[in-house]
Amino acid sequence: MPLAALQRALAHLYTDEGARERLRRDPGAFARSLALGPADLASVTSIGETRLHAYADSLDRKRANECARALPLSARALGPRFRAEFLRFARRVPLGAGPRRYRDDAVAFAANLTRHCGPAERALLAFEARSGPGIGFYRYCVPELARAAARGARIEDAEPRLTLVLRWSRGRCLALGLP
């Protein structure tokens, strides 16, 4: 079906920098790789590079906003680094599908980001990325980190304290400091 082929090409162009580069370098090869007919290729190229890039950038920004909404305390604690790291992540990892796509995206980003941040930030990210009930051990008292982040205070100065957290819903938990 031509519409299916056109939508497949557009979806790649909107979300994948590599696809935009392939179209720019060799439109014919791009069309062949996605079974795009001449009329559909004309439709795609008529968008223009500037508009295409502007739209792709706006999609990345929207995705970053959704991630910050899913991990509000980590976003606050990391400041501008959160968005910059997310945009780097978004270039490599496509957005998934399904009703929980933004939550899943945030969890994947948090797992990825833990390699690039300090231990307290790592603990807060791990805490915030978990949504369901469960038990977890953390190197910091994460509810205290969360309160500090909400106040806008620096969390990297916090003292480590092994903590057991029992969580029964996203917003409710009990933290027990361990000796």
Add this chain to the structure above:
Amino acid sequence: MVAAVVGEGPVWAGYSYRRPYAAQTYANRERIDVLEIVADHFFSAGRDGLRELDLLAEHFILLPHGLDLSLGSADGLNESYLLRFAEIVRRSRAPWWSEHVAFTRAAGVSIGHLAPLPFTREALDVLASNLARARRVIGDIPCLLENIAAPLELAGAEMDEANFLAALVERTGCGLLLDVENLHANALNFGFDVERYLDALPAHAVVQLHLAGGDWNGATYVDSHARAVHEAVWRLTDHVCARFPVRAIVVERDEQLPPFDELLAEIERARTIARGAVACR
């Protein structure tokens, strides 16, 4: 035709519900006729989210709104999304539900936002087929389809957007959710005549309106939902209400949430316009 589907009734004004406003929403429920709820916001909220939805449904008329049903996808609908969406619609006890004339995924790639369709007969066939599938699952609850703020135009269109929407209404029996801000944005960005656009829409099609405020990004007007409704959009709303039997107006705000009183003032202004138009009819 559409008025018969949705039914006659009072004109409602409200806003698109956001959790940070939960307490003020309940505290001011006599000033809010209707709440639009974004179904997606309740998908990942678990049992707490469903409890919140049930509580909202006890106190407000709810209008469920989808973001990612992707009615325009040539690949068909995502069944998992559709089932969850249907559950939210049923639980909301809604008079109608709404989605966008757009696609958000193709060949397993999730775009993450509403992407414009080519205005072709083939796209109409796809929309009609997907909508029929959605209605089989969701049940006998009227559906409204919304015009999007287009980030770009696709060449090869066989008709303009307004005629595309008119054909869609005729083909499917759906109503329209006219996003006045999106219409304003598209008219600014692509330079078309709003009056001709409205002329092309079927007389009883426009059931609900969306209002919001946007920003200029260079030479492009962006439907950011981050500002108060602009005066130009209020004027256009006045005009649309005088022309169409609008049943509900919903104010949207997603970014830079203002004090709730400002939102209430916008809801009040929307109600005054809509009810004033009814009185003049």
